[in-house]
Amino acid sequence: KYEKIWLTFGIACLFVFLTVIGVSAFAEGKQPPSCLTTIDPEKVDQTPPFNKPGLVKTGDNEYQLNIVVSAFAFTPNQIEIPKGAKVTINVTSKDVIHGFEVAGTNINMMVEPGYINTITKTFNQTGEYTILCNEYCGAGHHMMTGRIKVV
Ligand code: CUA
Structure with missing residues (x-):
């Protein structure tokens, strides 16, 4: 039961990281050419x-x-x-x-x-x-x- 909570937490973290990277890339206009x-x-x-x-x-x-x-x-x-x-x-x-x-x-x-x-x-x-x-x-x-x- 606890494993499931941690797994969900891990996936949520990953998602947050990807979103941050994506947003900053667009915001700073640094997307690869x-x-x-x-x-x-x-x-x-x-x-x-x-x-x-x-x-x-x-x-x-x-x-x-x-x-x-x-x-x-x-x-x-x-x-x-x-x-x-x-x-x-x-x-x-x-x-x-x-x-x-x-x-x-x-x-x-x-x-x-x-x-x-x-x-x-x-x-x-x-x-x-x-x-x-x-x-x-x-x-x-x-x-x-x-x-x-x-x-
Ligand atoms: Cu270094 Cu061209």
């Missing part, structure tokens, strides 16, 4: 959206930011974004797994060869943000940086 789209890493430059690298206007105050990541660079690595713009960032890798983190924001993605990872963000404040690779990718890992300027 989707990686459903596949791409041929050898043909990245010819494949949309990466045939148009950089910032591309897609609508009223809406943009696409396409960045190709390779050892050891982000292409392009100097980006200017108009303040208030809603930007959908697409990244992919030509070689190994890299990271794409924009310091001071919630943008933090894995960049995998063969996949397009996407995140949408509205830049409401002017300023400069540093792009970093946060996944060890080889000898030039520490040199992988870039800059986003919101003007």
Whole structure:
């Protein structure tokens, strides 16, 4: 009889934990980026959206930011974004797994060869943000940086 009570208690605890994790993930906007789209890493430059690298206007105050990541660079690595713009960032890798983190924001993605990872963000404040690779990718890992300027 007591076992049953404890079992119920245990399951209830588990449920509470999962709920807390789920809620915090949504509240902080830290859900893992989707990686459903596949791409041929050898043909990245010819494949949309990466045939148009950089910032591309897609609508009223809406943009696409396409960045190709390779050892050891982000292409392009100097980006200017108009303040208030809603930007959908697409990244992919030509070689190994890299990271794409924009310091001071919630943008933090894995960049995998063969996949397009996407995140949408509205830049409401002017300023400069540093792009970093946060996944060890080889000898030039520490040199992988870039800059986003919101003007
Ligand atoms: Cu690319 Cu570390």
